[in-house]
Amino acid sequence: MTMDLAPEYDEEARLSAQAVLAQQVRELMDAVVLTDVSEDEMTAVTAELVALTERLKAARRDRPPVPELTRNGFRHLGNAVTGACNPHALPLVIERDADGSRADLEFRPTHEGPPDSVHGGVSAMILDHLLGDAVAAAGRAGMTGTLTIRYRRRVPYGEPVVGRAAATRAEGRKTWVDGTISLPDGTVLVEATGLFITPTPWVNAIPE
Amino acid sequence: MTMDLAPEYDEEARLSAQAVLAQQVRELMDAVVLTDVSEDEMTAVTAELVALTERLKAARRDRPPVPELTRNGFRHLGNAVTGACNPHALPLVIERDADGSRADLEFRPTHEGPPDSVHGGVSAMILDHLLGDAVAAAGRAGMTGTLTIRYRRRVPYGEPVVGRAAATRAEGRKTWVDGTISLPDGTVLVEATGLFITPTPWVNAIPE
Numbered sequence: 228m229t230m231d232l233a234p235e236y237d238e239e240a241r242l243s244a245q246a247v248l249a250q251q252v253r254e255l256m257d258a259v260v261l262t263d264v265s266e267d268e269m270t271a272v273t274a275e276l277v278a279l280t281e282r283l284k285a286a287r288r289d290r291p292p293v294p295e296l297t298r299n300g301f302r303h304l305g306n307a308v309t310g311a312c313n314p315h316a317l318p319l320v321i322e323r324d325a326d327g328s329r330a331d332l333e334f335r336p337t338h339e340g341p342p343d344s345v346h347g348g349v350s351a352m353i354l355d356h357l358l359g360d361a362v363a364a365a366g367r368a369g370m371t372g373t374l375t376i377r378y379r380r381r382v383p384y385g386e387p388v389v390g391r392a393a394a395t396r397a398e399g400r401k402t403w404v405d406g407t408i409s410l411p412d413g414t415v416l417v418e419a420t421g422l423f424i425t426p427t428p429w430v431n432a433i434p435e
Numbered sequence: 436m437t438m439d440l441a442p443e444y445d446e447e448a449r450l451s452a453q454a455v456l457a458q459q460v461r462e463l464m465d466a467v468v469l470t471d472v473s474e475d476e477m478t479a480v481t482a483e484l485v486a487l488t489e490r491l492k493a494a495r496r497d498r499p500p501v502p503e504l505t506r507n508g509f510r511h512l513g514n515a516v517t518g519a520c521n522p523h524a525l526p527l528v529i530e531r532d533a534d535g536s537r538a539d540l541e542f543r544p545t546h547e548g549p550p551d552s553v554h555g556g557v558s559a560m561i562l563d564h565l566l567g568d569a570v571a572a573a574g575r576a577g578m579t580g581t582l583t584i585r586y587r588r589r590v591p592y593g594e595p596v597v598g599r600a601a602a603t604r605a606e607g608r609k610t611w612v613d614g615t616i617s618l619p620d621g622t623v624l625v626e627a628t629g630l631f632i633t634p635t636p637w638v639n640a641i642p643e
Binding site: 237240241244245247248249251252254255256258259260261262263264265266268269270272273275276277279280282283284285286287288289290291292293294305306307308310312313314315336337338339340341342343345346347348349351352353354355356359370371372373374375376377378 | 445448449453455456457459460462463464466467468469470471472473474476477478480481483485491492493494495496498499500501502513514515516518520521522523544546548549550551553554557559560561562563564567578579580581582583584585586
């Protein structure tokens with residue numbers, strides 16, 4: 228048991244370093260879209276980034292870190308929306324309570340669609356994942372079948388907003404879920420409804 | 436006229452350098468999520484990225500590059516989905532033909548949701564934008580009101596797929612649009628329907 232723990236601890240330390248690296252790349256992404264430095268300086272920074280990219284590619288996995296069950300619960304470090312090790316991810320950090328799934332969010336300049344507002348597609352991306360989490364929070368399993376998004380008001384970035392989702396009904400292999408992105412005062416900005424389907428091979432594996 | 440052209444040319448050269456920088460950051464993002472280098476090497480690369488981020492922040496705009504009408508048409512270099520200067524963007528490059536809006540796509544490892552597949556939320560994000568473009572392609576103007584996504588099959592990354600969208604009906608301030616993400620052989624992977632609403636101040640500005 229002790230001999231098993233040592234390498235696992237090392238791997239955790241490495242994944243932590245990868246998460247710190249990914250977070251720094253998120254800050255770099257915002258710096259890129261907002262930068263006002265000279266053409267020469269942009270070109271010089273690009274050249275340095277080429278070298279750093281090559282250093283990271285010196286040892287390369289076939290695929291991003293896969294979903295896994297750890298001692299601290301389920302995680303998917305490579306996920307495009309929630310993955311701490313994936314710079315594309317917000318990352319969305321979800322908490323579950325009696326009301327379902329909840330996430331405190333703060334979008335960034337890289338999420339811009341209409342001026343000063345979050346791209347509607349980015350809101351849809353976040354809600355897709357949050358609604359899927361609410362299916363699991365309700366003790367069900369499923370993949371998104373249909374997702375409907377209703378845009379009510381513009382979503383700001385650079386300030387806190389709140390995502391929420393909860394399963395509303397279940398019937399056989401189907402689970403219905405509602406969700407929102409809101410201002411902290413409760414004003415609803417975007418609404419979503421999802422129908423999730425349990426794939427046939429999973430039906431017998433649904434937790435009680 | 437000549438005096439006006441010179442600074443514009445300089446600004447275009449700088450935006451081109453920013454687009455090259457953003458593309459390199461996209462390659463860095465994939466390298467980060469796939470890297471298998473040591474913890475020490477990740478930490479060393481992170482430190483270098485901190486320095487490069489600071490260099491880009493030495494001169495900083497208040498917001499990403501805004502939508503603008505250029506001699507070569509409309510563009511939004513800072514957009515989260517289409518912006519060449521935004522590393523978060525695929526970027527989605529849309530062409531318009533008699534059938535509506537079309538985009539050749541190739542998703543990357545940073546877009547992963549289920550193992551070896553594109554995150555459903557990423558597909559939703561892309562379709563939201565593509566359907567909005569089809570509204571404009573039909574000579575209408577509008578913001579997404581309701582977007583419905585139906586997931587049919589898994590979307591692969593690292594290989595070509597095709598996005599398409601076209602307006603199907605218009606009535607007053609409403610425009611309906613259908614879209615898909617498909618394999619090159621036409622197999623539909625994801626379907627979308629959108630209802631777009633022309634904001635009141637825009638009604639009189641709809642092109643003929």
